[in-house]
Amino acid sequence: MASSRDDFVIAIRSAFLKKSYQQKFSLLTLIFSSIIIIVLGSINFKPIQYVKIGINEVIYRSSFIISIPENYIKKLSLQLKDHLNLYDNYIKIETDLIELKKKKLNNDFLILENNRLRELINETIQSKDIYAKVLVDKDSPYLKSIVLNKGSKNNVKLGMAIIDDVYLVGKIIEVNYTNSRALLLSDLNSKIPVLLEPAGIHAVLSGTGKNYGVIEFTKEEYNQELNDTDIIVYTSGYGGLFKSGLPVGKINNYKKENKNEINFFSDFRQLDYVKIVSYEMESNN
Amino acid sequence: MSSLNKNTFLKSLMFYFPTLILFLSVLNEIDLNFLAIEYFSFNFAHVLIFYWTLKNPYYLSYGSIFIAGLINDVVIGIPIGISSFCYLLICAVTAYLRNITLTPNFINDWLSLLFTILLINSIQVMSLDLIFSIEVSYMKYFINSGFTFILYPLFLFIFNTLEKRIKFQKND
Numbered sequence: 001m002a003s004s005r006d007d008f009v010i011a012i013r014s015a016f017l018k019k020s021y022q023q024k025f026s027l028l029t030l031i032f033s034s035i036i037i038i039v040l041g042s043i044n045f046k047p048i049q050y051v052k053i054g055i056n057e058v059i060y061r062s063s064f065i066i067s068i069p070e071n072y073i074k075k076l077s078l079q080l081k082d083h084l085n086l087y088d089n090y091i092k093i094e095t096d097l098i099e100l101k102k103k104k105l106n107n108d109f110l111i112l113e114n115n116r117l118r119e120l121i122n123e124t125i126q127s128k129d130i131y132a133k134v135l136v137d138k139d140s141p142y143l144k145s146i147v148l149n150k151g152s153k154n155n156v157k158l159g160m161a162i163i164d165d166v167y168l169v170g171k172i173i174e175v176n177y178t179n180s181r182a183l184l185l186s187d188l189n190s191k192i193p194v195l196l197e198p199a200g201i202h203a204v205l206s207g208t209g210k211n212y213g214v215i216e217f218t219k220e221e222y223n224q225e226l227n228d229t230d231i232i233v234y235t236s237g238y239g240g241l242f243k244s245g246l247p248v249g250k251i252n253n254y255k256k257e258n259k260n261e262i263n264f265f266s267d268f269r270q271l272d273y274v275k276i277v278s279y280e281m282e283s284n285n
Numbered sequence: 286m287s288s289l290n291k292n293t294f295l296k297s298l299m300f301y302f303p304t305l306i307l308f309l310s311v312l313n314e315i316d317l318n319f320l321a322i323e324y325f326s327f328n329f330a331h332v333l334i335f336y337w338t339l340k341n342p343y344y345l346s347y348g349s350i351f352i353a354g355l356i357n358d359v360v361i362g363i364p365i366g367i368s369s370f371c372y373l374l375i376c377a378v379t380a381y382l383r384n385i386t387l388t389p390n391f392i393n394d395w396l397s398l399l400f401t402i403l404l405i406n407s408i409q410v411m412s413l414d415l416i417f418s419i420e421v422s423y424m425k426y427f428i429n430s431g432f433t434f435i436l437y438p439l440f441l442f443i444f445n446t447l448e449k450r451i452k453f454q455k456n457d
Binding site: 033034051070 | 309313355359361362366377384385417420421
């Protein structure tokens with residue numbers, strides 16, 4: 001009994017302390033170093049933050065270069081899929097185009113009316129747009145985020161909105177000198193205030209870690225107001241981070257499906273270039 | 286002379302090949318996600334570290350594993366130090382297994398891998414959730430561990446072939 005315990009202790013000691021096979025460091029030293037880094041990182045120790053920013057600057061660029069072959073294969077498979085679905089897509093797009101042309105006339109009128117009304121109350125929304133390239137786009141099972149090639153050098157700040165075409169896709173959560181990281185709306189940690197139209201109900205959109213989001217924090221009785229029609233989800237502008245009315249996604253047949261899953265308008269796996277935007281409400285009163 | 290130089294370069298390249306693949310895998314996060322198969326993901330770095338530190342730690346130093354962990358944290362965007370700690374725990378398990386094993390057995394190694402990845406993924410999930418308040422999908426971690434375990438024999442075959450090639454180059 002004592003002998004087997006001794007063997008166990010010897011094996012453990014040898015595994016952790018022995019610098020075998022020309023290893024420069026013992027396992028125990030490196031494990032302790034990792035723990036120290038984790039602890040210092042958790043209390044936002046400044047030197048660790050600077051080291052992290054330094055590593056980020058080098059690694060994001062390297063990762064972009066090394067990911068080129070995989071990204072090429074990814075693009076090739078998407079192109080192949082598009083070619084296979086060419087005819088079906090054409091029919092669908094043709095139908096959508098007719099519908100959109102009708103809607104555009106209405107929208108043009110609404111935009112003009114909205115601008116006139118804002119002028120009446122002396123309120124304008126100023127936005128600063130920064131165009132950025134997506135450097136690293138890892139569909140990681142852990143965190144849904146993208147790395148962009150613009151950083152504090154280009155006046156990127158924490159919390160700025162990320163827009164793909166006209167659709168909201170995420171917000172900036174980490175800023176380095178020449179690059180930044182944006183958390184996508186699909187991430188589990190993403191929560192933004194939204195407006196469900198046409199019912200006009202305020203809610204919170206939460207990421208699921210999958211390719212869709214879910215509606216949270218709505219009262220049960222509101223479900224009665226959401227009928228069988230499709231629901232469009234826009235940003236509500238609460239919290240002041242994003243301006244109101246940025247399209248986010250769509251809920252198909254709320255009642256019929258009996259689910260509150262939001263299909264995002266933007267395909268997060270195909271982001272190449274995005275806009276980093278900050279909104280400022282200017283009141284001339 | 287040229288042939289001799291070429292041979293020396295090839296030998297060095299083969300010697301550092303596992304380290305090179307490790308760094309490429311953490312920078313590129315090899316998991317075949319471009320296939321867009323729902324729920325499919327595996328952790329290539331875990332298999333690579335487990336295999337090489339168990340079978341032949343001479344080719345993969347603990348220092349480079351530590352640095353690879355830091356890089357992995359930066360690439361996937363989690364607080365730095367967590368992956369290094371997890372990778373080094375794999376090394377600790379494999380070092381212990383090497384010390385207690387007289388005759389290596391595939392089934393024992395395979396089951397040890399399952400125990401190790403479940404342990405380190407649990408530690409990673411707990412530290413992200415409890416210390417850093419970062420919400421993660423437990424199911425995705427579980428599925429990732431499952432595929433990593435299932436795919437081990439395939440990588441074992443590839444790495445065995447590679448190891449033979451490296452040894453052949455070394456003795457050449």
